[in-house]
Amino acid sequence: MSLSTEPTGRQQSSETTPELEAYTLLRQVHSMLETYNRYDLRGEDLTVPQFMILNYASRNGVPLSEISARMMCDNSNLTGIVDRLIAKGYVERRPDPNDRRVSLICLTEAGAEKLRNLRPRHHERLRKRMRSLSEHEVQQLRELLRSLYSGLLAPVEDDRKGQETDG
């Protein structure tokens, strides 16, 4: 059995680690904010991913693959969501005259209006919900996440090196 309360040293790798705790909290915070967003959009005729696409679309049109890159998801995920936004009249697909593979996602006037109405309230609610952090702490958090994000973009070299000694 593992002696879990080792007073000296940093010998906890099996049970938990600072990294794991940070990641668990990150998942929890993400989940709560997502839930709040979903709740806010209830009654607004929109789901969270639908609202995200609205935010990335424009009147002039944005290629679907640009939106999926920003949302960090596959193109195939967006096909259905865009279909529903079209059914609701908030966006439309237009062919790109310069590249016939591309389909431009364009905000309709109704979509643009929806966004003008929703976006400021959305930002304000987020600001209030993060009130437990001071202005300085928000910036600290942002910088830490930015640094972590940059680090994650570069793959860990150990992934291809195989196993070294465990000690």
Place this chain on the structure above:
Amino acid sequence: MSLSTEPTGRQQSSETTPELEAYTLLRQVHSMLETYNRYDLRGEDLTVPQFMILNYASRNGVPLSEISARMMCDNSNLTGIVDRLIAKGYVERRPDPNDRRVSLICLTEAGAEKLRNLRPRHHERLRKRMRSLSEHEVQQLRELLRSLYSGLLAPVEDDRKGQETDG
């Protein structure tokens, strides 16, 4: 039109805010870590949510609703995932003798073995992927997220107060 590059003051609420930037980064980091996890479990006969359930189950059994609370999801989400884990032989359902409503999710020996094999490697990979943060920064991040999480548990009173003046 909004003058976006206001040198003094903090007048950017329409375009972006430190809070929104932090949240966007949080979503991006979450997405990348999720993608890495999914990739790691490829070929391990497990999906990410299936692995999470394994982590929360035990040989003695844990009520399904306790697992769903820890995973911050609805009971109904877990029914199907548990079904698949049962089909793979990693867990089983057992009735709780003290409460006939409850179904205890029990690790099988195969599930426990899978977990013994996977968990240390999982933690180690996470640790390496977060290498871009120093030990101190990881703890800083953890504390900021802990504080943010606590704040999110308490609802924002403004949600029920309605609209005050904008200024």
Place this chain on the structure above:
DNA sequence: TCAATATTGTTTCAAATGAAACAGTTTCAA
């Protein structure tokens, strides 16, 4: 030019998720 290759978006399928309705069980107050 032309064939090999890459890119874009869709289709299809399996899995996960959120929400509502539901049945069985428990709790609690009258």
Place this chain on the structure above:
DNA sequence: TTGAAACTGTTTCATTTGAAACAATATTGA
């Protein structure tokens, strides 16, 4: 004891998501 209310887990349905295969188009190099 009984009836209302709460709790637990499942079912059902719509939506989202990841992955692979695919058709149409574009790009590249011979």
